Amino acid sequence: MEDISKELLAKFCPPAYPGSFFLSFEGIEGAGKSTQILKLKSFLEEQHFRVLILREPGGTPFGEKLRSAILNTQTPIHPLAEVYLFTASRVQLLDEVTLKELKVPNTVIIYDRYIDSTMAYQGMGRNIGVKTILEIHQNAPLNLIPHLTFYLKISLDTSILRQEKRNQDKDYFESQGRDFYQKLIDGYDMAAELFPHRIVVLEGEKDEAQVSDDIIGHVKQLLLK
Numbered sequence: 001m002e003d004i005s006k007e008l009l010a011k012f013c014p015p016a017y018p019g020s021f022f023l024s025f026e027g028i029e030g031a032g033k034s035t036q037i038l039k040l041k042s043f044l045e046e047q048h049f050r051v052l053i054l055r056e057p058g059g060t061p062f063g064e065k066l067r068s069a070i071l072n073t074q075t076p077i078h079p080l081a082e083v084y085l086f087t088a089s090r091v092q093l094l095d096e097v098t099l100k101e102l103k104v105p106n107t108v109i110i111y112d113r114y115i116d117s118t119m120a121y122q123g124m125g126r127n128i129g130v131k132t133i134l135e136i137h138q139n140a141p142l143n144l145i146p147h148l149t150f151y152l153k154i155s156l157d158t159s160i161l162r163q164e165k166r167n168q169d170k171d172y173f174e175s176q177g178r179d180f181y182q183k184l185i186d187g188y189d190m191a192a193e194l195f196p197h198r199i200v201v202l203e204g205e206k207d208e209a210q211v212s213d214d215i216i217g218h219v220k221q222l223l224l225k
């Protein structure tokens with residue numbers, strides 16, 4: 001594993017707005033992120049929270065342009081260019097939406113993929129290095145991390161099976177091979193080792209209701225804090 005200093009890790013902090021929470025969901029394609037985000041949203045709304053679900057790249061006028069540029073490219077993007085495009089979109093979304101909305105009490109912001117996906121896809125998958133990803137993110141507003149991240153861990157075979165079932169057209173990332181997916185899993189595992197207090201690793205192979213119970217259990221503890 002790359003050597004990443006405590007000083008670098010200490011640059012990353014969750015928001016401190018009383019009564020508001022920042023969460024993220026991570027995992028490879030088909031891990032169950034979208035499924036579980038919707039279940040958690042229902043639970044939180046029953047508890048009278050205002051819930052916003054955000055997805056990157058995108059979510060702002062400029063970010064949507066970057067999203068279509070990245071996902072629909074017909075020519076290869078240099079891995080470092082890919083990182084900076086995602087990061088540009090992330091800055092805009094943090095500044096225009098996330099930080100503003102978190103100031104409204106009783107808000108929960110849920111990101112469908114965030115910094116751990118960058119560590120996995122660009123850091124490991126595209127060989128930029130996880131340390132470089134963290135260095136790029138060390139200053140505000142990019143150093144904002146969630147209070148809690150749910151990493152839904154599934155095997156590569158489960159991911160392929162679920163994608164086949166869904167039978168979608170493959171996009172830019174999904175058209176990669178097995179070696180690439182293994183690197184993603186290694187990247188998420190590394191993120192979980194680097195941020196053990198933030199990232200909750202959940203067995204995404206369990207059935208939907210069991211995974212949901214696990215998530216709600218952790219969220220209840222966070223809300224009590």
Ligand SMILES: Nc1ncnc2c1ncn2[C@@H]1O[C@H](COP(=O)(O)OP(=O)(O)OP(=O)(O)O)[C@@H](O)[C@H]1O
Pocket residue numbers: 027028029030031032033034035036162163165166204205206207208209211
């Ligand atoms: N725990 C589970 N057990 C079995 N099937 C599941 C489970 N969770 C989700 N699925 C199914 O797997 C498929 C992928 O789930 P989902 O879209 O929630 O994953 P995702 O992590 O959001 O994927 P992507 O990264 O591609 O957006 C869906 O068809 C969903 O119904």
Ligand SMILES: [Mg+2]
Pocket residue numbers: 033034035112
């Ligand atoms: Mg999804």
